[in-house]
Amino acid sequence: MERERLKRLETLWEADPSDPVVGLGFGSGLMEAGEYLRARDVLENVLRQKPGYAAAWETLGTVLEKMGERQAAIRTYRTGIEVSRSGGFLAPEKQMTRRLKRLLRDQPDTGEDLPR
Numbered sequence: 001m002e003r004e005r006l007k008r009l010e011t012l013w014e015a016d017p018s019d020p021v022v023g024l025g026f027g028s029g030l031m032e033a034g035e036y037l038r039a040r041d042v043l044e045n046v047l048r049q050k051p052g053y054a055a056a057w058e059t060l061g062t063v064l065e066k067m068g069e070r071q072a073a074i075r076t077y078r079t080g081i082e083v084s085r086s087g088g089f090l091a092p093e094k095q096m097t098r099r100l101k102r103l104l105r106d107q108p109d110t111g112e113d114l115p116r
Contacts, residue, residue, distance in 0.1 A: 006033060013042065020050040028059055036067045054084040054092040061096060065103070074103050 009026040016022065023046035030039035043060040046053060057080025064073035077100040084093035 020046045024056050031063050039063045054089040058092045
């Protein structure tokens with residue numbers, strides 16, 4: 001994401017940190033810019049305000065993966081999958097299920113079943 005666009009999203013977010021759409025855009029832009037800690041903070045803020053926002057769960061899980069926080073990403077994807085299923089959000093559910101399966105497959109055997 002170009003720096004100018006990211007700055008505009010930051011300005012919008014600072015003006016109204018309760019806007020989940022702006023928060024998701026800003027968090028995604030921060031992730032693309034490699035600013036993972038800030039992205040995590042913004043996305044967690046979004047989810048505190050709107051816990052049913054499936055796309056924010058998916059993006060937060062990706063940020064956590066990029067930070068090397070494997071277990072936190074697994075927990076985030078599991079929660080996000082449940083949120084997606086209960087809200088009927090098929091695309092985020094499919095993406096998070098795919099990512100969760102990869103994380104579980106790539107980790108040492110914990111005896112956990114892979115999601116369906």
